[in-house]
Amino acid sequence: MARVSAMIESSALHDTRAAYDAVAGLYAELFSDVLTTLPLERAMLAAFAELVSAQGAGPVADLGCGPGHVTAHLDGLGVEAFGVDLSPEMVALAREAHPHLRFDEGSMTALDLADGVLGGILAYFSVIHTPPRDLPVVFAEFARVLAPGGHVLLGFFAGDDPVPQPFDHKVALAYRWAPDSIADLVRQAGFAEVARVQREPHDGERPFRQALLLARKACGEPVQIP
Template sequence: MSELAFLAAVRTSYDTVADTFAPRYGPDQIDPLGRAMLAGFAEMVRGSGGGPVADLGCGPGRVTGWLAELGLDVFGVDLSPRMVELARAAHPELRFEVGSMTALDLPDGQLAGALAFFSTYHTPPEYLPTVFGEFSRTLAPGGRLLLGTYVGDDEQLRPTHAYGGHPVSYESHLVPAERVATLLADAGLVVTARLLIEDSAAIRPQLLALAEKPGRP
């Protein structure tokens, strides 16, 4: 079965920008509200008994490493082999794998937590149910999801260069926050908190959503 075209574009683009991207993306570059949501997510997962947590679209692994410092049993998955290479070099004590959120190589109901922190907005809207379905499938009952994404009024962006002028071929898809919440619910996840950041200093509006898979033991 041939790979979806958007996945190939994302992989190639992030392989190209990885070395420039890595120093620019980590806890120090996340705004205080984002860091607070990440810390709250970590506390809730620990408070529920802990267990494996997947950082999905982990990039160079800097947030993955921070979550490990916060006490989570975390590993990373990213579509870009170069990003995974950088993450392994930076955090040899953690596990990082190449993989796609459209078909995670993880068993059903394994995860105590899943993080998708600004890693889904390159996904065309018609594939979001597949991605969110994978989040739901791999979470254990009572497992937590923290999703961070850019939102907009059905905007489609096609940049040609990024992160220091490197050529990219991915697209960004900005769907309304309410639709993201609806799609999470359709995937069987209960949204328990939503934070919409519309700060004029931000590049574009951001949604941070906490969700839980029903059926806590």
């Protein structure tokens, strides 16, 4: 897995890191309290937290944690959570805002974690910048670090086209995915879908449906990407 993951240290990762470094302060100012206006997202996060806690298989990694607001929300729900982000500026802001929590710099394509150590993974609108060809590798990496029976909660922008559609995210190039397409990739990585939620955009949001997909890792061996 390390060999394959290293191949994805590409221009896409470099560009995304640089873009979020450049807007980190503004991003934190605009979005650090966004969950207060999102009841459906809070409900899914609460269900995710309850499932992870009941499983008791390990902590939750909030991958692409940004300024750490969702990591802190999980902590408030009683979950042992830590954050990982590609952007060192985001990690610095998260550590400053939430000094009692752990935040590390890193990439979801090559996590500095041992096999099977996590009880859950949250990727809340953080896989949207991953080039479509690389997303199966990311999901295989999720399967590697999750304990059997562990849960993953994905947030993404939804579309109807089975082919992922690029769009101008304003920070970095991003993609909309048909929920069925994401579910198929998750299934191929060794997960079973548990639930999904879609909602229409609120005023001021991008004019795309937003989706959350919850899945559980099977208890067999993780899928290996050759």
